[in-house]
Amino acid sequence: GGAMTDPKGDRSKGPSEQDDPDLFTRIVDSDEKGVYVSGAKAHQTGCINSHWIILMPTIRLTQNDKEYAIVGAIPADVKGLTYIYGRQSCDTRVMEGGGDIDLGNAKFGGQEAMMILDRVFIPWDKVFMNGEFEFASMLVERFTCYHRRSYVCKTGLGDVLIGAAATIADYNGVPNVSHIKDKIIEMTHLNETIFAAGIASSHQGHKMKSGVYLNDDMLAQVCKHNVTRFPYEISRLAQDIAGGLMVTLPSEKDFRHPEAGPMLKKYLVGRKGVDVENRMR
Numbered sequence: 001g002g003a004m005t006d007p008k009g010d011r012s013k014g015p016s017e018q019d020d021p022d023l024f025t026r027i028v029d030s031d032e033k034g035v036y037v038s039g040a041k042a043h044q045t046g047c048i049n050s051h052w053i054i055l056m057p058t059i060r061l062t063q064n065d066k067e068y069a070i071v072g073a074i075p076a077d078v079k080g081l082t083y084i085y086g087r088q089s090c091d092t093r094v095m096e097g098g099g100d101i102d103l104g105n106a107k108f109g110g111q112e113a114m115m116i117l118d119r120v121f122i123p124w125d126k127v128f129m130n131g132e133f134e135f136a137s138m139l140v141e142r143f144t145c146y147h148r149r150s151y152v153c154k155t156g157l158g159d160v161l162i163g164a165a166a167t168i169a170d171y172n173g174v175p176n177v178s179h180i181k182d183k184i185i186e187m188t189h190l191n192e193t194i195f196a197a198g199i200a201s202s203h204q205g206h207k208m209k210s211g212v213y214l215n216d217d218m219l220a221q222v223c224k225h226n227v228t229r230f231p232y233e234i235s236r237l238a239q240d241i242a243g244g245l246m247v248t249l250p251s252e253k254d255f256r257h258p259e260a261g262p263m264l265k266k267y268l269v270g271r272k273g274v275d276v277e278n279r280m281r
Contacts, residue, residue, distance in 0.1 A: 001044060001045075001046060001047040001050035001052070001053045001054070001076070002054055002056065002143065002147070003025075003041040003044055003047070003053050003054060003055050003056065003115060004041070004056045004057070004058050004140070004143060005041060005042050005043050005044075005058050006023065006024045006025055006039065006040065006041065006042065006058045007023050007024075007040050007042050008023060008024070008058070008059075009023035009024075014059075014061075014062060014064070014065060015059075015061065015065045015068040016062075016064040016065045016067075016068070017064075022038050022039045022040065023039070023040075024039060024057075024058070024065075024068050025037055025038070025039030025040065025041060025055055025057075025068065025070065025117060026038065026039055026067045026068045026070065027067045027068075027070050027130070027131075028067075028119060029119070033121075033123060033124070034121055034122050034123040034124045034126075034127065035070065035072070035121075035122050035124075035127060035130065036119045036120065036121055036122075037055065037070055037072070037117055037119070037120050037122060038117050038118055038119055038120070039117050040114060040115060040116050040117065041053075041055070041114070041115040041117070042114050042115075043112055043114075044112060044113050044114065044115050045110060045111075045112055046110060046111070047076065047083065047113050047115060048076070048083060048085075048111060048113055049111075050076050051075070051076055052073050052074065052075060052076060053073070053074050053075075053076055053081075053115070054071065054072070054073050055070060055071065055072050055073075055074065055117075055122075056071050056129075056139060056140075056143065057069060057070070057071070057129075057136040057139065057140065058140065059136070059140065060136060060137040060140070061133035061134075061136040061137070062133060063133065065133055065136075066131045066133050067131070068133075068136075069129055069130070069131050069132055069133040069135075069136055070122075070127070070129060070130065070131075071127070071128040071129035071139065072122035072126050072127045072128060072129075073122070073126040073128075074120055074122055074126070078120055078121070079120070079121070080117060080118045080119050080120040080121070081115060081116070081117055081118075081120055082115070082116040082118070083113045083114070083115060083116075084113060084114040084115075084116065085111065085112075085113050086111060086112035086113055086114070088111075093251055093252075096251060096252075096253045097253060099252050099256065100252075101252040101255070101277070101280055101281055102251055102252045141217070142214065144220075144224075145214060145215060145217045145220045146214075146215065146220075148220040148221060148223055148224035149198050149201040149202060149215045149219075149220040149223055150198075151194075151198070151223055151224050151227040152194060152195055152197070152198025152199070152223055154194060154227050154231055155191050155192070155194050155195040155198075157231070158187070158190075158191035158194070158231060158234055159191065161187070161234060161235065161238050162184060162187045162188055162191060162234070162238075164238065165183075165184060165187065165237070165238040165241045165242065166184055168241060168242045168279070169184070169241050170271075170274075171270040171271060171274045171278065171279045172243070172270050172271065173270065173271035180241055183237045183240060183241055184237075184241070186233075186237060187234045187237050187238065190226075190230040190233055190234050191230070191234060193226055193230065194223065194226045194227055194230055194231075197219055197222045197223035197226055198220075198223045200216070200219045201215040201216045201219035201220045201222075201223055202215045202216075203216075204216035204219055245268070249280060250264060252280075255277070255280060264276070268280065
């Protein structure tokens, strides 16, 4: 897990200027064996799935921020590390029972967590930056160059969403209606535009003195910019195609209910030959 994002506190101030010094991850002590760090890392996608976490600075640092210039690797279960699990909009339905319709990707879904570090120990052989603040900016820029290019992974989700939108259009009996086809075409266009920027960034990569390849920075930023805009439009079009049921659908618990279930099966029917449960899914 690449842990870069700090809580940041007052965004107009740098790490050493904050009222609470722990709002950016920092070195609080050191000895002959290694360093001790405290602070927090926010928005950590997949951190609970990881075996190792690499802590990194999140912004350009100055001479006054030397204690924040720390890069180090820690086991995901290291002493002093606490995870506060994130919430998702429908996660209370997980506790309602009734099956798996409301759970989405029940076994392999992603998650976010905040990581709280309380004097977490990092041995010297796992410390890769220790006070060299002048390299923090370059580290952030190169990390984000790779990371923003990797946002092309969102197009896999886009492919699934486009397929789902086409499927529900078929279930609703309108796969050949012109405005439905236009929306699916637009969804595909936006999704492939994200994909194209990511592929182009890699294709335009260059070899650095170390022998490592770095993808094209400008195209990586374009890829990220597309990802901050296009998936929302793709989702809006998918919701438009699916209709109001996307938002107002009763829960699976209601669908399995002995009295409510038969009524839902009667009134949530689509075109002939389509199972109501498939339409719900």
